[in-house]
Amino acid sequence: MARSKRITFLAELTKGYHTVLDIGSDHGYVLLEALQKGYIKKGIASDLRVEPLLQAQKNLENQDAKTILSDGFLNIHESFDLAIISGMGAYLIGDILNHAPKDDITYILQANDKPEILRTYLMEHGFMITDEFVVRDRFFYVIMKVKRGKMALNSKDLILGPFLKHKSEAIPYFEKKIQMLSKLLNQVDEKRKQEIKELITIYQSNL
Ligand SMILES: C[S@@+](CC[C@H](N)C(=O)[O-])C[C@H]1O[C@@H](n2cnc3c(N)ncnc32)[C@H](O)[C@@H]1O
Numbered sequence: 001m002a003r004s005k006r007i008t009f010l011a012e013l014t015k016g017y018h019t020v021l022d023i024g025s026d027h028g029y030v031l032l033e034a035l036q037k038g039y040i041k042k043g044i045a046s047d048l049r050v051e052p053l054l055q056a057q058k059n060l061e062n063q064d065a066k067t068i069l070s071d072g073f074l075n076i077h078e079s080f081d082l083a084i085i086s087g088m089g090a091y092l093i094g095d096i097l098n099h100a101p102k103d104d105i106t107y108i109l110q111a112n113d114k115p116e117i118l119r120t121y122l123m124e125h126g127f128m129i130t131d132e133f134v135v136r137d138r139f140f141y142v143i144m145k146v147k148r149g150k151m152a153l154n155s156k157d158l159i160l161g162p163f164l165k166h167k168s169e170a171i172p173y174f175e176k177k178i179q180m181l182s183k184l185l186n187q188v189d190e191k192r193k194q195e196i197k198e199l200i201t202i203y204q205s206n207l
Pocket of ligand 1: 023025070085086087
């Protein structure tokens with residue numbers, strides 16, 4: 001079955017890792033793709049809810065993968081070298097990372113909204129972004145590669161992304177942001193209007 005560009009891209013980012021934990025795996029498609037393509041050796045699919053976990057178990061039944069019912073990292077006791085947290089809100093990803101292991105593992109994070117909130121969280125909680133990507137699927141999705149470490153981002157970096165701001169493939173994403181924000185201008189009060197204008201200026205400065 002053809003997978004969405006977002007799922008395919010997430011799976012490609014697992015290349016070269018051994019054991020990959022997918023938190024909030026839902027259907028388990030990212031791990032399925034990564035295992036089927038031979039990008040990784042083992043998968044751990046975990047979810048807060050039983051129903052999606054059973055679905056992942058079914059989808060992954062012929063693969064070297066296990067499923068674990070867990071709220072974020074709380075019930076994960078196995079070792080892994082990459083963790084994926086994708087398809088959730090930025091605040092929820094932050095809540096989950098509050099209990100991330102202290103070990104030197106890599107994270108692939110994809111928030112459905114507010115990447116600037118996620119970048120702020122990462123900076124304030126001892127994580128550093130090591131790369132960023134944007135994928136155009138049904139929407140634009142920002143994906144971050146992250147490790148534990150220190151980073152200092154200014155307000156422009158928080159909005160644009162310290163790596164995305166240098167990538168030409170991110171320009172259509174910035175243009176879309178400008179378009180969406182411009183539409184909002186007529187629907188908000190003066191204070192919000194000023195904030196939106198500042199955001200538009202930041203996006204425009206990077207085109
Ligand atoms: C929208 S789906 C995203 C699925 C997949 N990760 C993706 O990128 O397509 C979000 C999944 O996260 C799960 N989830 C939400 N909060 C969670 C938590 N605290 N710990 C583990 N899973 C969680 C939900 O049950 C749901 O299956």
